[in-house]
Amino acid sequence: MTTVTPTATTAPTATVAELLSHLRFPTSGPGPAWLTQARHRSAEWATMRGFPTLKDEDWRYTRLGPLLDVPFERAEAGADHRISSSTIEALTIDAESTRLVFINGFFAPELSSMTEVPDGVTVTNLASVLAEGGAGLEPFFSHPFGEHDHAFTALNTCLFEDGAFIHLPAGSLVTAPIELVFLSEAQGSPVVSNPHSLILAGPGSRVAVIETYAGNTGAITCTNTVTQVVLEEGAQVEHYKVQDEPDTGFHLALLDVRQGPESRFSSGSVALGSKIARNEVRVRLEGEGAEAAIDSLYLPCADQHHDNPILIEHAAPRCTSRQLYKGIADERGHGVFNGRIIVWPGAQGTDASQTNKNLLLSDHAEIDTRPRLEIFTDDVKCTHGAAVGALDEEALFYLRSRGVPHEAARALLTYAFAREVLDLIPSESLRTHVDTLVADQLLTDHDATGARSDE
Amino acid sequence: MMLQIENLHAQIGENEILRGVNLEVAAGEVHAIMGPNGSGKSTLANVLAGHEAYDITGTVLFEGEDLLALSPEDRAAAGVFLAFQHPVEIPGVGNLYFLRTALNSVRRQRGLGELDVMGFLALARERMKLVEMDESFMSRSVNEDFSGGEKKRNEILQMTVLEPKLAILDETDSGLDIDALRIVAGGVNALRGPDRALVVITHHQRLLDYIVPDQVHVMAGGRIVRSGDKHLALELEAHGYADLGQEVASDRSASVGATP
Numbered sequence: 001m002t003t004v005t006p007t008a009t010t011a012p013t014a015t016v017a018e019l020l021s022h023l024r025f026p027t028s029g030p031g032p033a034w035l036t037q038a039r040h041r042s043a044e045w046a047t048m049r050g051f052p053t054l055k056d057e058d059w060r061y062t063r064l065g066p067l068l069d070v071p072f073e074r075a076e077a078g079a080d081h082r083i084s085s086s087t088i089e090a091l092t093i094d095a096e097s098t099r100l101v102f103i104n105g106f107f108a109p110e111l112s113s114m115t116e117v118p119d120g121v122t123v124t125n126l127a128s129v130l131a132e133g134g135a136g137l138e139p140f141f142s143h144p145f146g147e148h149d150h151a152f153t154a155l156n157t158c159l160f161e162d163g164a165f166i167h168l169p170a171g172s173l174v175t176a177p178i179e180l181v182f183l184s185e186a187q188g189s190p191v192v193s194n195p196h197s198l199i200l201a202g203p204g205s206r207v208a209v210i211e212t213y214a215g216n217t218g219a220i221t222c223t224n225t226v227t228q229v230v231l232e233e234g235a236q237v238e239h240y241k242v243q244d245e246p247d248t249g250f251h252l253a254l255l256d257v258r259q260g261p262e263s264r265f266s267s268g269s270v271a272l273g274s275k276i277a278r279n280e281v282r283v284r285l286e287g288e289g290a291e292a293a294i295d296s297l298y299l300p301c302a303d304q305h306h307d308n309p310i311l312i313e314h315a316a317p318r319c320t321s322r323q324l325y326k327g328i329a330d331e332r333g334h335g336v337f338n339g340r341i342i343v344w345p346g347a348q349g350t351d352a353s354q355t356n357k358n359l360l361l362s363d364h365a366e367i368d369t370r371p372r373l374e375i376f377t378d379d380v381k382c383t384h385g386a387a388v389g390a391l392d393e394e395a396l397f398y399l400r401s402r403g404v405p406h407e408a409a410r411a412l413l414t415y416a417f418a419r420e421v422l423d424l425i426p427s428e429s430l431r432t433h434v435d436t437l438v439a440d441q442l443l444t445d446h447d448a449t450g451a452r453s454d455e
Numbered sequence: 456m457m458l459q460i461e462n463l464h465a466q467i468g469e470n471e472i473l474r475g476v477n478l479e480v481a482a483g484e485v486h487a488i489m490g491p492n493g494s495g496k497s498t499l500a501n502v503l504a505g506h507e508a509y510d511i512t513g514t515v516l517f518e519g520e521d522l523l524a525l526s527p528e529d530r531a532a533a534g535v536f537l538a539f540q541h542p543v544e545i546p547g548v549g550n551l552y553f554l555r556t557a558l559n560s561v562r563r564q565r566g567l568g569e570l571d572v573m574g575f576l577a578l579a580r581e582r583m584k585l586v587e588m589d590e591s592f593m594s595r596s597v598n599e600d601f602s603g604g605e606k607k608r609n610e611i612l613q614m615t616v617l618e619p620k621l622a623i624l625d626e627t628d629s630g631l632d633i634d635a636l637r638i639v640a641g642g643v644n645a646l647r648g649p650d651r652a653l654v655v656i657t658h659h660q661r662l663l664d665y666i667v668p669d670q671v672h673v674m675a676g677g678r679i680v681r682s683g684d685k686h687l688a689l690e691l692e693a694h695g696y697a698d699l700g701q702e703v704a705s706d707r708s709a710s711v712g713a714t715p
């Protein structure tokens with residue numbers, strides 16, 4: 001499994017050092033001294049480490065050449081943007097929610113809307129917290145990602161300008177989902193942005209957060225985003241992500257989650273956008289009895305590449321994790337599921353499951369699936385399974401024999417395949433929103449959007 | 456003539472399954488097809504519905520038109536309906552939504568207006584009552600986890616909603632309890648009329664007490680080897696297929712080819 005064909009090793013065009021100097025690192029941004037130091041250490045580390053190549057186990061499916069060839073410029077603060085409030089409205093899921101909008105990684109207060117949050121809860125932009133010293137945040141930036149770090153997360157530390165900061169003290173509850181909208185925009189030269197968000201859920205607190213990524217059509221942008229989530233004892237966090245950037249751009253994301261005892265984390269995401277998207281998820285179950293559920297739908301079509309590296313670490317007893325990843329690859333789309341579960345010694349009573357199902361809609365589409373289990377303890381329950389298939393020909397014939405035209409029947413079955421993941425989204429407004437996006441992509445000119453409304 | 460089948464052959468790979476079927480069904484008639492397992496009855500039904508797995512020669516005219524030239528959906532629109540012997544389960548596609556999509560597709564292709572949700576619901580409810588199907592089945596995925604008999608009822612429901620001219624029922628009676636059999640027969644008889652025809656594939660003479668056939672055919676080795684009136688079914692019930700004699704026997708050995 002670990003062999004790499006000789007032709008597959010491409011030497012990246014730019015080195016990390018060249019990129020950093022091209023992006024004018026270091027910039028004398030505001031912020032505490034420890035952050036400046038952390039940025040420099042990250043730069044050194046990334047320079048030494050270099051960009052990942054296809055030889056790196058976790059990058060073997062994602063060719064970075066097309067990304068590293070692009071002469072990206074650093075996004076400018078306050079640069080004239082053409083984002084209107086109607087663009088934001090179209091991306092709005094619930095008009096009543098708190099919404100933070102970022103353009104190319106910079107906070108756009110004029111497009112954001114803040115609603116009242118309970119006492120003690122902070123929902124703001126990270127830069128404003130760091131400008132006041134960022135007390136207690138140093139550990140999130142000094143050595144955040146341990147042995148699984150790679151150049152892009154390090155570059156995010158070097159270069160990030162802003163992102164969301166959500167903090168919930170013990171026992172606090174935010175009922176309506178908080179919407180984080182990340183827009184990437186390039187009007188001329190290609191632009192790279194590095195949003196960095198922190199979601200810190202204190203003991204017994206509860207919150208739901210939706211991250212939306214979008215951009216202007218045709219823009220060549222690279223979004224290199226990191227979101228860190230920490231759940232203390234008994235906290236519950238629902239995290240959703242809609243990745244719908246233009247298919248001319250690049251999206252590199254890390255969702256890094258750490259969970260305390262009896263905490264519950266769930267993540268639901270759909271990937272529709274970008275030319276190359278890598279949606280990395282790492283969850284570390286550190287406290288006894290923690291639960292994580294990670295569900296995702298990825299829909300690479302045209303020439304899109306969607307890579308899903310997932311790492312779930314069971315590091316405490318009696319934790320539960322579940323993954324359901326479903327991919328639909330059409331045209332020349334390439335989908336990757338690279339899911340790894342590690343059950344560390346001492347994590348007895350682990351219950352882990354991992355399911356990856358894929359639908360190949362064209363002869364030129366490609367799916368790679370690699371579920372991996374590494375178990376270092378006894379008394380665990382682990383299941384995993386992966387499947388790649390085409391549409392069920394007999395089901396197709398059945399629909400057609402009832403008068404449903406071929407294309408519509410295909411679309412109906414494809415949408416049905418996707419629904420298993422969509423149905424797991426508990427919020428109705430979000431489900432409807434995502435449903436529409438998915439139906440738009442899968443059903444193009446067929447009326448099947450009523451598929452749910454009848455029931 | 457509604458349906459004219461002439462010298463129909465169908466094969467998959469080297470396996471010739473239909474070996475020269477001839478059959479004529481006039482509007483208003485009910486034909487029963489019986490015959491041993493593996494004789495090609497379902498294959499004939501599939502070929503008529505437009506299944507694409509087979510290499511086909513011969514001619515099939517439906518109301519004078521070349522049926523074999525039509526796609527499955529166009530056949531449905533033209534008025535052909537097959538109640539499958541083994542209806543597939545389609546997870547994720549709601550039964551009611553499927554039924555409405557099917558009806559509106561067929562109506563569109565027939566040049567009729569689409570039914571709106573309310574109009575459709577009224578029709579669906581009425582037909583569900585006819586086949587005594589509980590509304591709870593409508594919110595489930597098509598056939599998913601339906602019992603054998605429930606699947607068959609769902610086929611008949613679809614038939615009564617789509618109102619085909621030619622309905623082919625492939626062992627719809629298998630797996631039905633006595634009550635269900637009566638209900639299904641009721642659904643079928645409700646659809647009967649001078650401009651509709653029915654082909655009923657069955658192993659049980661019993662069904663033909665409810666749906667009385669004008670003609671009974673026996674299929675063996677990929678051919679129709681005997682035809683008669685409803686008494687033929689009784690005769691088969693009493694004596695089995697062995698009495699059909701030489702014809703069936705030679706056809707069956709021919710169809711297994713080289714096997715000694």
Ligand SMILES: Nc1ncnc2c1ncn2[C@@H]1O[C@H](COP(=O)(O)OP(=O)(O)OP(=O)(O)O)[C@@H](O)[C@H]1O
Nearest residue numbers: 467470472490491492493494495496497498499508
């Ligand atoms: N896809 C296929 N590939 C190969 N052989 C097939 C295929 N489908 C059917 N056959 C064969 O063709 C023959 C006829 O099958 P068919 O299903 O038409 O029989 P039948 O008369 O409906 O039988 P039954 O009464 O058991 O339903 C059988 O021998 C079957 O094994």
Ligand SMILES: [Mg+2]
Nearest residue numbers: 496497498540
């Ligand atoms: Mg059969």
